[in-house]
Amino acid sequence: MSALNNTFHRQxxxxxxxxxxxxxxxxxxxxxxxxxRLRDCGTELxxxxxxxxxxxxxxxxxxxGLTTNNTLLNKEIQKGIYDSFIEKASKLxxxxxxxxxxxxxxxxxNARHGVIISKIFGCKVxxxxxxxxxxxxxxxxxxxxxxxxxxxxxxIIKVPYTPTGLLGARKLAEAGIPxxxxxxxxxxxxxxxxxxxxxxxxNVFLGRIGAYFKSNGLGDGMFAGxxxxxxxxxxxxxxxxxxxxxxxxxxxxxxxxxxxxxxxVHTIPTxxxxxxxxxxxxxxxxxxxxxxQVTLSDNIDKESVKAEKLWDISDNxxxxxxxxxxxxxxxGNELAERAMExxxxxxxxxxxxxxxxxxxxxxxxxxxxxxADKIAKGSIAIDTLLNLAGLASFTDDQSALDKRIExxxx
Numbered sequence: 001m002s003a004l005n006n007t008f009h010r011q012x013x014x015x016x017x018x019x020x021x022x023x024x025x026x027x028x029x030x031x032x033x034x035x036x037r038l039r040d041c042g043t044e045l046x047x048x049x050x051x052x053x054x055x056x057x058x059x060x061x062x063x064x065g066l067t068t069n070n071t072l073l074n075k076e077i078q079k080g081i082y083d084s085f086i087e088k089a090s091k092l093x094x095x096x097x098x099x100x101x102x103x104x105x106x107x108x109x110n111a112r113h114g115v116i117i118s119k120i121f122g123c124k125v126x127x128x129x130x131x132x133x134x135x136x137x138x139x140x141x142x143x144x145x146x147x148x149x150x151x152x153x154x155x156i157i158k159v160p161y162t163p164t165g166l167l168g169a170r171k172l173a174e175a176g177i178p179x180x181x182x183x184x185x186x187x188x189x190x191x192x193x194x195x196x197x198x199x200x201x202x203n204v205f206l207g208r209i210g211a212y213f214k215s216n217g218l219g220d221g222m223f224a225g226x227x228x229x230x231x232x233x234x235x236x237x238x239x240x241x242x243x244x245x246x247x248x249x250x251x252x253x254x255x256x257x258x259x260x261x262x263x264x265v266h267t268i269p270t271x272x273x274x275x276x277x278x279x280x281x282x283x284x285x286x287x288x289x290x291x292x293q294v295t296l297s298d299n300i301d302k303e304s305v306k307a308e309k310l311w312d313i314s315d316n317x318x319x320x321x322x323x324x325x326x327x328x329x330x331x332g333n334e335l336a337e338r339a340m341e342x343x344x345x346x347x348x349x350x351x352x353x354x355x356x357x358x359x360x361x362x363x364x365x366x367x368x369x370x371x372a373d374k375i376a377k378g379s380i381a382i383d384t385l386l387n388l389a390g391l392a393s394f395t396d397d398q399s400a401l402d403k404r405i406e407x408x409x410x
Contacts, residue, residue: 034282035062048267067126070394090409118154128158131395140168164332169197186383187232194240195325204229207250216368223292231311262286304376346381360392
């Protein structure tokens with residue numbers, strides 16, 4: 001950042017920390033034999049929430065992180081707990097135009113909430129970039145650095161899986177900034193992330209994978225997300241060395257903690273964590289050396305669905321990842337073009353405006369029938385659809401947050 005930008009950022013950091021009670025009481029949690037047995041399998045335990053009260057009710061000494069995202073932060077902001085702060089911050093940024101103020105206040109809120117969480121729980125906190133930067137290399141790098149500088153001992157920067165995100169995350173990783181590379185849905189996506197972006201963490205949003213199969217009548221959804229997560233972890237271990245760890249994200253039920261014991265990290269919703277303590281025996285054993293069988297409904301043509309793309313790696317995909325690692329492209333567009341050249345055409349497809357609208361309108365879980373022909377032809381795939389839908393959903397929640405800010409400061 002230039003000297004001017006550094007001066008501006010120092011002002012922003014001051015606003016982030018404005019009137020945060022220096023005597024915020026840090027939680028001193030008790031140890032839990034239940035969570036210790038899962039942690040002893042090699043699994044780091046994070047709670048998936050931005051709600052401080054919810055987290056406080058389940059937090060134990062074995063837990064080490066909290067993760068927020070645009071959806072979770074929006075839920076907190078919509079409660080109105082930051083309304084007066086937003087108004088005050090806007091007055092301090094009165095020299096910026098409206099859109100710039102909204103963007104900066106969104107950054108401030110994300111950072112401020114993360115700082116408060118880290119002070120209360122003494123833990124790592126994943127904070128997410130504004131969705132406007134999903135395809136903006138400079139924005140990813142600049143705001144990644146800015147987030148890190150606010151709380152370098154605790155913040156992990158969430159960067160979304162996009163062609164540009166892969167390159168932006170790489171630049172942050174090279175600067176020593178820990179990245180939680182988010183919106184991953186397959187082993188092949190995480191192969192690219194591990195070799196190109198080299199983040200501290202990659203994700204499989206396993207609950208959404210199971211929901212895709214079940215809600216679209218492809219099968220009961222059992223083990224699809226779990227199989228993908230275990231296969232992704234094996235790929236990450238093989239190609240990521242010590243620099244990248246696998247997160248089991250979007251956990252939906254307590255039994256998944258047992259099914260995925262030993263995966264590097266679990267991000268656990270508080271409701272799932274509470275149910276786990278009540279319903280599981282706690283006799284965890286590592287499951288990472290094994291695998292699970294996914295069964296599709298009898299009337300489903302397996303060749304057309306191509307479910308294996310979630311957990312298998314093709315020769316072309318491996319060659320693409322190694323090629324990109326050895327010769328980084330200069331832009332996200334170039335990265336997508338090189339994927340096409342390697343015949344990985346379903347990884348970063350070009351969508352029409354109507355297709356983008358369909359993705360956005362259908363929510364987090366795409367409607368398979370609308371994409372079945374393209375999936376069968378190999379021009380798009382389930383992991384790509386889920387990734388695009390996830391980013392669209394986060395964008396909607398970011399927009400809701402931005403609109404609340406605008407309504408207060410306009």
